[in-house]
Amino acid sequence: MVRPSRSYRVFQGVNGVILSLVVVVTLYPFVNIVARSFSGERQIRAGEVTLWPKGFNLTTYKIVFQDSMFWRNYGNTVFYTVVSTAVAMILTTCYAYVLSKKHLKGRTALVGIAVFTMFFTGGLIPNYVLITTLGLKNSVWAIALPNAISVFNLLVMKAFFESLPGELEEAAQIDGLSTYGILLRVVLPLSKAVVATMVLFYSVSFWNSWFSAFLYMDSSDLMPVTVYLRNMILGATGGSNAGAGTEQLSQVGANIQAVTIVLTSLPILCVYPFVQRYFVSGVMLGAVKG
Amino acid sequence: MSTSTKSASPPGVQDPPAPAPPRKLSARVSWRRALRRDWQLYSLAVLPLLFFLVFRYLPMLGNVIAFRRFEPGGSMFGEQWVGLRYVEMFLSDPTFWQVFRNTLWLGGLTLVFCFPVPIVLALLLNEVRRRALKRFVQSVSYLPHFLSIVIVAGITLQILATDGPVNHVLGLLGHDEIRFIQEPEWFRTIYVGSEIWQTAGWGTILYLAALTTIDEDLYEAARIDGAGRWRQTWHVTLPGIRPTMITLLILNVGTFMAVGFEKVLLLYNPLTYQTSDVISTYVYRTGVESNSFSYAAAIGLFEAVIGLVLITSANQLSRRTVGTSLW
Numbered sequence: 001m002v003r004p005s006r007s008y009r010v011f012q013g014v015n016g017v018i019l020s021l022v023v024v025v026t027l028y029p030f031v032n033i034v035a036r037s038f039s040g041e042r043q044i045r046a047g048e049v050t051l052w053p054k055g056f057n058l059t060t061y062k063i064v065f066q067d068s069m070f071w072r073n074y075g076n077t078v079f080y081t082v083v084s085t086a087v088a089m090i091l092t093t094c095y096a097y098v099l100s101k102k103h104l105k106g107r108t109a110l111v112g113i114a115v116f117t118m119f120f121t122g123g124l125i126p127n128y129v130l131i132t133t134l135g136l137k138n139s140v141w142a143i144a145l146p147n148a149i150s151v152f153n154l155l156v157m158k159a160f161f162e163s164l165p166g167e168l169e170e171a172a173q174i175d176g177l178s179t180y181g182i183l184l185r186v187v188l189p190l191s192k193a194v195v196a197t198m199v200l201f202y203s204v205s206f207w208n209s210w211f212s213a214f215l216y217m218d219s220s221d222l223m224p225v226t227v228y229l230r231n232m233i234l235g236a237t238g239g240s241n242a243g244a245g246t247e248q249l250s251q252v253g254a255n256i257q258a259v260t261i262v263l264t265s266l267p268i269l270c271v272y273p274f275v276q277r278y279f280v281s282g283v284m285l286g287a288v289k290g
Numbered sequence: 291m292s293t294s295t296k297s298a299s300p301p302g303v304q305d306p307p308a309p310a311p312p313r314k315l316s317a318r319v320s321w322r323r324a325l326r327r328d329w330q331l332y333s334l335a336v337l338p339l340l341f342f343l344v345f346r347y348l349p350m351l352g353n354v355i356a357f358r359r360f361e362p363g364g365s366m367f368g369e370q371w372v373g374l375r376y377v378e379m380f381l382s383d384p385t386f387w388q389v390f391r392n393t394l395w396l397g398g399l400t401l402v403f404c405f406p407v408p409i410v411l412a413l414l415l416n417e418v419r420r421r422a423l424k425r426f427v428q429s430v431s432y433l434p435h436f437l438s439i440v441i442v443a444g445i446t447l448q449i450l451a452t453d454g455p456v457n458h459v460l461g462l463l464g465h466d467e468i469r470f471i472q473e474p475e476w477f478r479t480i481y482v483g484s485e486i487w488q489t490a491g492w493g494t495i496l497y498l499a500a501l502t503t504i505d506e507d508l509y510e511a512a513r514i515d516g517a518g519r520w521r522q523t524w525h526v527t528l529p530g531i532r533p534t535m536i537t538l539l540i541l542n543v544g545t546f547m548a549v550g551f552e553k554v555l556l557l558y559n560p561l562t563y564q565t566s567d568v569i570s571t572y573v574y575r576t577g578v579e580s581n582s583f584s585y586a587a588a589i590g591l592f593e594a595v596i597g598l599v600l601i602t603s604a605n606q607l608s609r610r611t612v613g614t615s616l617w
Contacts, residue, residue, distance in 0.1 A: 008519055015414050019423075022411065023430045026491065029445045030433075032455055036448070047458035095338035098331050105324035110335060113342055115617075119544060120598050122349020123590035124570065125577045126366070130349055133366045146345045149338060179330035208438035211552055215578065226440045230556060233444050254451060261444045268436050276429055279436075284499045 037061070037258040044255060060259045069220060070228060070260070077224040080213070081206040084144035088202045091148045092157060093195070097183055099154070100161035118151050131216055142216035143209070153201055156285050160194040161187065197282040200275050204268060229260045356588035362581060376588035386589065388564065389572040393593075396554070396568060397546040399482050405542055407486055408493030409535065413523065415494060416501050428498075431491025439488075443556035446484045447471060471557075474565040481557060481566070485550060496534050504530035536614045544601030547593050569593045 031051055036044055040055025048054045064070055098104065099111055122130075127146065136142040164187065172186045188195065210226035217223055220231075325332065351367070356376055358368025380386045411431070418424040434442065450456055450470040457467045470476045508526045517525065551570040558566035569589060577586025601616075609615035 011519065012417070012419075015417055018414060019418065019427050022491075023427055026430050026434060026487065028455075029449050029487070033445055033448060045453050047453050047455070047461065050455060050458075091338045091341055094334040098335040098338075101328075101331055104328055104331060105321065110339075113339070117342065117346040119601055120350065120594060122346065122352055123587065123594050124573055125583055125587040125590050126349035126352030126355065127345075128578055129355065129360070129366045129583060130345070130352055145341070148341050148345070179328075179334070183334070204436060208436075208440075210438065210440050211555075226438050229444060230440045233440070233447055233556065254448060254453070257444055257448060261441050261448075265437050265441050272433065272436060273429070276432060280432075280495055283495050 033258050033261050036255065037262045039255075041255055060255045064256060064259045064263065070225070070263075072221060073223050073225040073228040074263075076213075076222060077207060077226065080140055080143050080224055081203050083140050084147065084206040085199060085202045087144045088148050088150070088153075088206075089195070089199060092150070092154050092198065092202075093183075093188075095149065096154050096157035097161055097187065099158045102162070114149070114151050114154055128215065137216050138218055138222060143206070143212045146212065147206070147209075150202070150205070153198055156282055157194055157198060159285055160191060164190055193278075194282075194285075197278045200271075200278060201282065207268065225260075225264050229257070229264055232257055232260060353587055353591045353594075355584050356591045358584065360584045360587070362583070368584065372584075376585045377592070379585060380589050380592070385567075385572065389567045389569050392565060393547060393549060393568040393570075395478060395565075396481060396549045399478055400485055400549060401542055401546065403482050404485050404489060404493075405539065407490045409497055409531070411490055412494040412497035412501060412531075413527065415498060416527075428491065428494070431494070433491070434488040435492035437488075439552050440556060442484060442488050443553060446480065446557065450480065471559070472561045474562045477558065477562045477566040481550070481553065484553070484557075493538075496538065497531055500531040500534040501527065532612070533614045536608050536612060537616065540601060540604045540608055540616055543604040544597060546600055547597040 028051075032049070035049050035051060035053045037060060038053035038056055038058070039049045040057055043049055043054035095110075095114070099107060099114075101107065104110075131137060131142050131146065136145065168186055168190070169182050172182045177185065208226065210224065210230055213222070213224050214227050214230065217227075220228075223231075355366070355368040357371060357373060359370050359372050360366075360368040415424055415427060418427070437445075448454055452467050452469060456470070460467060468476070470480060504527065508530075509522055512522045512526050548570060549568055551568070551574075554566060554568055554571050555574065558571065570593065573586045573590045573593070576582045576589070605615050605617065
């Protein structure tokens with residue numbers, strides 16, 4: 001090991017400063033929103049709130065908690081996430097398992113069918129027309145079905161299945177298990193890690209999604225909480241719909257927005273420290289092994 | 291494009307030569323025998339195939355409404371051929387050219403600013419010797435990636451609001467407050483800035499992975515040859531992550547036209563249309579909001595085809611010049 005030179009130590013110092021800045025810039029907006037959500041309106045308007053709540057109060061939380069539409073939409077989000085993730089897991093697992101069988105005739109074509117859709121898609125309008133024609137509007141299926149397989153997740157799972165020792169499956173086959181039996185009783189129990197990762201991948205993306213619901217749901221009763229938040233943002237930015245919108249109104253809106261942002265991202269922030277590394281390993285698996 | 295031969299490789303793989311003999315063998319197995327032997331496996335593929343057929347390939351065919359008159363409630367493939375009518379319509383539509391320009395601007399700026407940031411960040415992180423510190427910085431920088439785009443837009447708007455922290459700092463510096471959200475000249479900065487904020491950390495993952503695969507001996511050799519830190523970075527580290535860089539660059543070029551549709555939709559408003567309105571948001575408004583489905587489909591198809599051409603040519607170019615390609 002060569003003794004670090006003076007210029008290298010200077011570099012290390014500068015590097016530390018830059019990375020600290022990255023941390024601050026990344027976290028600050030979020031900390032600020034949390035602080036605002038607990039702050040008084042007057043202090044927010046005066047621009048006093050930075051890292052810590054000023055004029056601490058829970059009034060805005062009370063207002064949001066009493067809004068039945070918020071709860072209904074929050075419930076919708078949970079429901080959509082659960083149903084969509086379940087559908088996605090079933091389809092993705094089945095296809096990934098099929099694709100992982102190297103001896104299967106026509107496998108390359110089956111992979112190609114999936115991979116091609118990563119580069120060319122039908123586009124917004126044909127999709128919209130399709131969902132409408134199929135009569136899926138205003139149902140959870142408009143969200144769950146069109147997003148049932150993410151090709152990226154599919155390839156991650158396929159790579160994992162391919163890495164399992166083939167002898168186990170052969171042994172199971174000799175013991176008289178059918179393909180379905182092997183998948184359910186041998187392969188899946190061995191794949192808990194990747195299954196858990198995929199469930200997380202899918203559920204986070206469904207939890208965060210808003211556009212499908214926005215597009216295909218007609219009444220606000222059916223909206224997920226992300227669309228609730230989106231409508232609130234739109235109301236507060238002035239722009240088209242809110243018209244003149246007095247300054248007063250948009251200030252209250254800003255406060256409620258902060259609370260809604262916090263509550264909507266809360267589940268993700270709670271699980272984040274525990275699941276983050278699974279995501280990282282999943283992404284690397286998908287990219288490196290394919 | 292891809293149903294045969296090597297198309298199986300997803301991003302980031304330099305096809306390891308597949309063992310040839312078993313493949314040749316299975317090629318000789320007739321379909322009848324393959325079906326009899328593996329019918330259970332094929333049956334598992336039925337539902338997923340149906341999914342791809344209905345929700346991915348049918349919409350591709352559905353694009354024919356760009357050349358046919360479509361009536362709401364009628365067939366999803368339209369009622370009668372009208373030729374290039376809708377294409378001519380959008381080509382002579384001044385709004386189309388404006389959103390086309392905006393798309394190129396936003397796509398170009400995103401490419402120029404969002405592509406290098408993860409590389410630099412990964413190089414910096416790689417120099418951190420204390421593991422705990424490195425892991426902490428990484429965990430924090432990934433965080434925005436996990437938030438809904440609605441939340442990111444909400445946070446962006448709050449931070450830039452007239453009573454937000456940015457304007458507060460401007461006020462302390464004696465600057466007048468800026469109505470960031472209403473001013474067209476600010477839109478591109480806001481868009482690219484929030485994009486970097488959300489994606490930079492996550493983008494480092496693959497580069498960090500690539501960095502760990504570089505052979506330590508190469509650094510040793512470079513040091514013996516008298517290379518300093520900078521020259522080691524230039525001659526060893528950067529070439530080491532070049533395949534990853536090129537793969538991600540190709541992918542970025544491929545999504546060039548489809549610039550952050552959802553984010554633009556959340557951040558823009560009529561006051562900023564002159565810089566913020568992009569092809570996909572225009573398609574959304576003309577199609578879904580104004581019910582001009584065929585017209586919007588024509589524009590959308592145009593966008594998708596350019597995207598496909600871009601990614602294919604970027605892939606070809608990189609295969610010819612540096613020997614790395616996605617397929």
